Amino acid sequence: MTPTKAGCKLPKMAKQIYLDYAAATPLDPKVLLAMQPYFSNQFYNPSATYEPAREVQKALLNARKTVAHWLGARSSEIIFTAGGTEANNLAIHGILRQYPAANIVVSGIEHESVLKPAENYNYRVVKLKPDGRIDLDDLHKQLTEQTVLVSVMQANNEIGTIQPLREIASLINKQRQKRRAKPQALPLYFHTDAAQAANYLDLHVARLGVDMMTINGGKIYGPKQSGALYVKAGIKLRPLVQGGGQERGQRSGTENVAAIIGLAVALNQTQTIRHQEAARLSQLQQACWTRIAADLPTAAVNGSIKYRLPNNIHLTLAGQDNERLLIELDERGILAAAGSACSASEQIPSHVLRAIGLSDSAARASLRLSMGRGTTKSMIDQCLNVLKQLA
């Protein structure tokens, strides 16, 4: 195990330099320890009535409280899901299926798990500025009386850009006020996908002004296929999964107790150390910008420098082929990505890079290095040394 400054032991990765934390994070050992009993002697169905099952039910309640705490929410406002994709699907289908004639407004750089569900309905896409931040004037234009849901991610998975959620919320509030005088007016909700944000940003839903929020365990050193959707009290969703009525009827199926416990411990740990980790990674990021300017003069950084997750480095290396670069890096034990895991497997230029105005050839020359708890300055230096040789 390798101790890091964040005080957390991570599994040793045999001489590899892992720079793909935006795709997957290793399980925090504290999370693994907390989950283990629920695979063995604490296996009971939490809905059963006998004493040991009631203990499991209590553990679930505590997990729900923990997640609610970090979001500034009530326990009853948390729905556990199997990951971020399901939480995003539940938010979108859960609202739009009730208002099939209405529309949903999304930003052009949302994750596919927001874009694909939105495509089932009347959907409107808000433009981005070249730095990856949402164009608020365009958002204003896209909001119509028929809009029931706006979904804008808190931070982007490819370029790390942080969106101005409070400003978006205030535009949405103005639209709500206009509707107040009209008796037949539709409701208007604001959802954010915080899958990539939860390691570094404040998730307090009231401060951010959101009505729904997606949390993803697999990105916060918790188990994959664990997640949650915060849904503000009073908002009704049409469930995607019906059955035994678990999760207040909004997501049936016997609870994945170990995953839920793991998600709560992971969120608690990552939010507890977030200021410290953000400061540490920001320093690495700064050092990286300085070295790139000196050693890779043809490289361009994509996305806002100011409004950016501290773990994200996204570059276009003009004239390069990112597939070749990734193979060369891989051969030297450096694991990075060209974009999101999904667009990588489809081998099509990323919709995110297109949405911020990059040409297909620039998108094909782009790389994402995403840092995390195990990343050190020497790892970043080694990666940049290799890129300098290759580019």
Ligand SMILES: Cc1ncc(COP(=O)(O)O)c(C=O)c1O
């Ligand atoms: C911003 C964002 N939202 C949602 C997801 C979907 O998460 P999962 O595939 O774990 O369900 C991801 C995964 O990369 C993501 O980065």
